[in-house]
Amino acid sequence: MTATLPDAAGHFGVYGGRFVPEALVAALEELTAAYDSARHDPAFTGELDRLLHTYAGRPTPLTDARRLAVEAGGARMLLKREDLAHTGSHKINNVLGQALLTQRMGKPRVIAETGAGQHGVATATACALLGLDCVVYMGEEDTRRQALNVARMKLLGADVVPVTTGSRTLKDAVNEAMRDWVTNVETTHYIIGSVVGPHPFPAMVRDFQRIIGVEARAQCLELIGRLPDVIVACVGGGSNSMGIFHPFLADAEVRLVGCEAGGSGVATGRHAATLSGGEAGVLHGARSYLLQDQWGQTARTHSISAGLDYPGVGPEHAWLRDTGRASYRPVTDEQAMSAFALLARTEGILPAIETAHAIAGAVDLGRGLGPDATVLICCSGRGDKDVDTAARWFEVVSGEELRDAAEERAAVPVEHTDGDGW
Amino acid sequence: MSTPAEASAAPHSRLSDAFAGAGRPLLVGYLPAGFPSYDGAVAALTGMVAAGVDVVEVGLPYSDPLMDGPTIQRAVDGALEAGTTTRDVLRTVEAVSATGAPTVVMTYWNPVERYGVQAFARDLAAAGGVGVITPDVLPEESGPWLAATASYGLDPVFLVAPSSTAERIAAVAGVSRGFLYAASTMGVTGARAAVASTAAALVARVRRVTDLPVAVGLGVSTGAQAAEVAGYADGVIVGSAFVRCLLDGVDPSLLAAELAAGVAASVVRGE
Numbered sequence: 101m102t103a104t105l106p107d108a109a110g111h112f113g114v115y116g117g118r119f120v121p122e123a124l125v126a127a128l129e130e131l132t133a134a135y136d137s138a139r140h141d142p143a144f145t146g147e148l149d150r151l152l153h154t155y156a157g158r159p160t161p162l163t164d165a166r167r168l169a170v171e172a173g174g175a176r177m178l179l180k181r182e183d184l185a186h187t188g189s190h191k192i193n194n195v196l197g198q199a200l201l202t203q204r205m206g207k208p209r210v211i212a213e214t215g216a217g218q219h220g221v222a223t224a225t226a227c228a229l230l231g232l233d234c235v236v237y238m239g240e241e242d243t244r245r246q247a248l249n250v251a252r253m254k255l256l257g258a259d260v261v262p263v264t265t266g267s268r269t270l271k272d273a274v275n276e277a278m279r280d281w282v283t284n285v286e287t288t289h290y291i292i293g294s295v296v297g298p299h300p301f302p303a304m305v306r307d308f309q310r311i312i313g314v315e316a317r318a319q320c321l322e323l324i325g326r327l328p329d330v331i332v333a334c335v336g337g338g339s340n341s342m343g344i345f346h347p348f349l350a351d352a353e354v355r356l357v358g359c360e361a362g363g364s365g366v367a368t369g370r371h372a373a374t375l376s377g378g379e380a381g382v383l384h385g386a387r388s389y390l391l392q393d394q395w396g397q398t399a400r401t402h403s404i405s406a407g408l409d410y411p412g413v414g415p416e417h418a419w420l421r422d423t424g425r426a427s428y429r430p431v432t433d434e435q436a437m438s439a440f441a442l443l444a445r446t447e448g449i450l451p452a453i454e455t456a457h458a459i460a461g462a463v464d465l466g467r468g469l470g471p472d473a474t475v476l477i478c479c480s481g482r483g484d485k486d487v488d489t490a491a492r493w494f495e496v497v498s499g500e501e502l503r504d505a506a507e508e509r510a511a512v513p514v515e516h517t518d519g520d521g522w
Numbered sequence: 523m524s525t526p527a528e529a530s531a532a533p534h535s536r537l538s539d540a541f542a543g544a545g546r547p548l549l550v551g552y553l554p555a556g557f558p559s560y561d562g563a564v565a566a567l568t569g570m571v572a573a574g575v576d577v578v579e580v581g582l583p584y585s586d587p588l589m590d591g592p593t594i595q596r597a598v599d600g601a602l603e604a605g606t607t608t609r610d611v612l613r614t615v616e617a618v619s620a621t622g623a624p625t626v627v628m629t630y631w632n633p634v635e636r637y638g639v640q641a642f643a644r645d646l647a648a649a650g651g652v653g654v655i656t657p658d659v660l661p662e663e664s665g666p667w668l669a670a671t672a673s674y675g676l677d678p679v680f681l682v683a684p685s686s687t688a689e690r691i692a693a694v695a696g697v698s699r700g701f702l703y704a705a706s707t708m709g710v711t712g713a714r715a716a717v718a719s720t721a722a723a724l725v726a727r728v729r730r731v732t733d734l735p736v737a738v739g740l741g742v743s744t745g746a747q748a749a750e751v752a753g754y755a756d757g758v759i760v761g762s763a764f765v766r767c768l769l770d771g772v773d774p775s776l777l778a779a780e781l782a783a784g785v786a787a788s789v790v791r792g793e
Contacts, residue, residue, distance in 0.1 A: 109662055119631055119658045121589050123683035123708055125690060265595050266585060278588045283709040285685065382632045382658075383586065395607050396636025398585040 110299020115415035167446035172466030189481030191222035197308035199226035215270035216406035217249025219293030224258035294337025295414030298385030309343025333478035336408035340480035359461035361403030362430030372401035404433040452481030537700030541735035552761030554581035556606025569775035574782025582629035591712030619650030643670035653677030695732035714741035745784030752788035
């Protein structure tokens with residue numbers, strides 16, 4: 101039965117488990133025990149609830165997106181607004197839970213990996229709040245592309261370590277975080293940012309993200325008196341999607357649809373659609389689907405969205421795919437960017453480009469289902485971080501203008517910089 | 523410790539024979555296949571055997587080597603960029619095992635699963651390989667692998683670490699054959715100024731639960747360190763230091779000779 105997965109060894113069917121150096125087993129066992137005791141301890145759950153309410157801004161609202169609905173065949177489009185959570189995405193839900201757990205285990209230091217920087221910023225935030233040392237590993241490519249998020253993490257007191265090995269992106273940041281963890285495990289907890297990694301991470305991160313679906317379920321019942329027909333979310337590692345899907349797994353009438361990064365199109369090979377274009381394999385501590393070559397080497401991936409640009413996916417998604425409980429579809433860069441513009445112009449919401457993949461899938465599903473249908477969409481993050489990419493994509497500004505503006509700002513000594521007024 | 527039933531069912535292990543027959547600790551030398559080239563790796567490993575390496579460990583280059591530090595990562599990245607495949611690794615094993623030195627493969631799990639668990643064991647055995655070290659496979663997930671290695675008479679070698687509890691050590695020893703790989707310290711591969719003091723303590727704990735030979739790896743790079751480790755372990759595993767030679771353009775057989783002398787010195791001292 102779905103609700104009782106994973107088994108004691110962390111398996112979702114044939115997926116999940118632990119494929120890690122023996123040196124990490126003691127830490128994973130300690131974490132499993134700490135998490136098992138914490139989640140049944142009202143002192144822990146009460147403190148997490150308090151932070152989620154008074155600090156992260158939960159519950160996040162459910163927005164009835166009426167002008168978007170017109171574009172989606174008249175289907176009712178309900179947006180679960182994780183973009184309004186503190187730090188701008190659902191990532192804070194998991195990070196607050198794991199940071200509290202770090203304190204509970206008596207460890208003073210946290211490490212994390214990040215791609216676009218959303219999880220890194222959320223982790224740096226929680227560590228500042230709870231007084232934990234924080235080191236964030238980020239592929240060197242990504243530190244250049246996301247210089248502002250690097251600055252954000254540093255302002256929050258975190259050390260950001262550029263990773264120069266392998267492909268210098270998110271997957272290599274995970275590798276480097278694992279290497280740090282195996283070396284410093286006595287003092288350090290690794291806050292993984294998605295429902296990936298060795299047991300207990302996929303189940304634990306899912307549980308911390310379930311609040312998205314739990315709230316959305318109640319809000320949906322209150323608003324329309326029934327459950328939605330379909331739930332749509334983007335899937336990179338898969339944490340926001342698992343968070344919103346999980347409380348609905350037993351509701352067989354609710355379709356669950358994950359939107360993956362189709363990049364330039366799955367047929368081109370330039371994509372990160374793991375469940376659509378990958379096969380079973382082992383990466384980063386668990387068996388799941390994986391983009392790999394014929395020899396089992398991890399494939400290079402591409403997506404316009406750094407947060408979805410990952411060759412693996414959480415093992416529970418692999419299981420939901422194989423059992424047919426959820427379905428997964430690729431959304432291309434082009435389709436995602438169109439949906440980004442559509443949501444901006446119809447609802448006044450700039451979504452993260454990750455989230456725009458879900459919007460694209462939802463609009464397509466709405467058109468197929470028609471006006472009687474209700475589509476619940478996880479609006480997982482806000483698009484402030486992506487303004488520069490989107491502005492260039494739509495040629496609102498040229499790369500040259502962006503560069504000139506940046507140079508002009510940089511040329512003015514900071515002590516002479518005027519505040520940003522109206 | 524293996525139960526009598528397992529022991530009687532198991533065919534003899536060439537690795538165990540090597541450890542038992544030497545009358546001294548063994549020197550285990552690692553290089554990844556395909557670096558600096560296919561031929562370069564074969565020549566380096568062959569030279570290392572001639573200079574005193576007893577057991578050869580051929581690394582299967584993998585895109586995401588979680589257990590490896592920067593030195594081995596660099597070599598492995600180079601091998602992959604040059605197009606090294608699992609087939610090249612098997613060819614390397616075939617070439618090196620022709621020296622007569624027992625040859626094992628060190629590989630992360632995904633390339634084995636991708637190749638086919640049974641097929642990998644079959645082809646490695648056919649190439650003359652005698653065992654496989656799998657740093658990211660735990661006893662809990664080893665079922666199909668144990669079956670495949672048993673069918674082809676290969677020794678599956680698993681790792682223990684300073685953080686392993688007595689129960690974990692027993693579980694790892696229960697599935698290992700040939701020898702047990704003791705990670706000297708908590709961390710990744712790479713030369714260190716001193717071999718961690720945790721290594722001797724770990725070896726002592728391992729000996730309480732198994733009769734398998736215990737080889738110590740992680741951080742050994744000099745003859746003096748090899749002598750020190752050989753004072754309490756059955757084998758001394760050296761990897762990054764050999765790779766470092768290749769990166770620096772130095773013949774690794776010089777280091778092999780120094781390490782072999784170190785291992786031999788420990789025996790003289792010990793007697």
